[in-house]
Amino acid sequence: MNIEETLKLKIQSALKGYNLSLELSDIIIENTKNKEHGDYATNVALKSASRLGKKPRDFALELVEVIDKEGIEKIEVAGPGFINFFLKKDTINSAISMIIAKGDDYGRGEKKNKKINVEFVSANPTGDLHLGHARIAAVGDSICRVYDFAGYDVDREYYLNNCGNQVATLAMSLNIRYHQLFGEKVELPEDSYHAHDIIDIATEFKNTYGDKYLDNSKETLDFMMEYGIEKEFEKIKRDLESFRTSFDIYTKESDVRKDNHVQDVLKNKFAKYTYVLDGATFLKTTDFLDDKDRPVVKSDGQFTYLMPDIAYHLDKLSRGYDLLVDVLGADHHGYINRMKSALMMQGYSKDVLEVELVQIVRLIKDGKEMKMSKRTGAGITLRELCEDVGVDAVRYFFVSRAASSHLDFDLDLATEKSSSNPVYYAQYAHARLCNVLEKSSDIEIDLSAKNLKEPAEVELIKCLLDFPRLVETSAANREPNLIATYIQRLAGFVHAFYSECRVIDRDNLDVTSSRLALVKACQIVLKNALTLIGVSAPKKM
């Protein structure tokens, strides 16, 4: 049981005599920003005084009388009616042994028995991943890590669009590049993929098959499409892997479409919500959340992207998830109400799908915005980014910003100043702690940590105690940036402690062994937090 829980219980039992029926989760314990306000504070008196017809301050004073004071130095009422707790040093210090005992599991939440599917990246296999995908990958992967650590059952999924116009264009581009390699004077049309990787794949194709496929037949194009998709997708997976992002499930659009499944879904489940106009079939999404009805079958008989996508989301739900999360670029926001409407047609709540929008990243080079485009191949790829700036720095950069924040990525600044990336501040703190532990390996650690009393030490311990709650909040709101902010704060306290309190002092082993316990606890928490956002915790730098 941690300190916050204990305080909540004390408050709850103090409230028993009043007719308030407050859940434990309604009682909010806050960290104080100011030492004069004690270690922790609660606003219950402010919140509920009016329901009892009392003045907040008076009610707070009443409560203080009946709260169990064990482990507490003193309780004060302040301001409009805050109740401030000043804890005994032992109470705070005792947290350290608990953290060390839990180790890698410190901060892990209890099992929630909630199955969540997070789909992210899902980029078309028509070219390299770029800057925007990097942000989505960093945010999506971190969300999954936080979910998992907080106690949710999470599956990471990638939806591979291997049907439709995009991949047909890929085949066409590949075919033309292939012909060009034989000296033919054919130009790439404007709307094909111009990036260099298509030439690489065409070259590989030529090296494998020679001139066997110069006939421009439909069979050849189909074969090239298969070939191109496979090569592109292999590349994507490899790049994501080196970005420390992996998936549990890959679903291909072709599998969703298999055996006329999409036709069946449309006919059997959506017939009453469709109508035909100008030869196309429309879905009445306006009956639910949308502002326009959406075409699901084009007048040429082909599905639009939406219909297989709907079938795909229904498939995910049929696998037993309590919640679907799609992490999408903000330019897809129009998509949300369409999909939710379709799911609602099948009786699902609109909340069964949550879409996490990640704002567009603008690439700045030489002080100017550089438009990224898969078609022209302009921009910077995830791979180049990792090579130039480093995986840790890139991930940290993206995760430390709220997904909703619009941000500019200045390439020159990122490469040139990568050494001033805040990630190194945290990693350095971790390396310093490891160094101390290594140098003192012969000294016994005092798990009771009874000799800690300096302000820098107390601040640090209280920061360590925040971690579990932070994990919960971060997961519940899908905000991994909270973890990054926490890491900065913790690293700050660690550095301050390091300079103020010398740890290893062989003439004073009592204090040394207590401080070593604190050092160990900090090292654990820092590492756990960094792992949550996919950043390494090095022992040396």
Place this chain on the structure above:
RNA sequence: GCGCCAAUAGCUCAACUGGAUAGAGUAUCUGACUUCGAAUCAGAGGGUUGAGGGUUCGAUUCCUUCUUGGCGCGCCA
């Protein structure tokens, strides 16, 4: 025109989801290595939280009207 997202220190971003004196980094200035790693620390300056109105004990946070910017508004995905 309609919709979604945003606007906080010179710059890049926070603010525990409605709490007490709005905080970090960076940049500028001043100090600190004979000691566990100076990729660090201590300190200074820097704010009408885009503007107005509302809700209440209390608003950067919620509602509303503007302003500015980004992104959408296809039988593309």
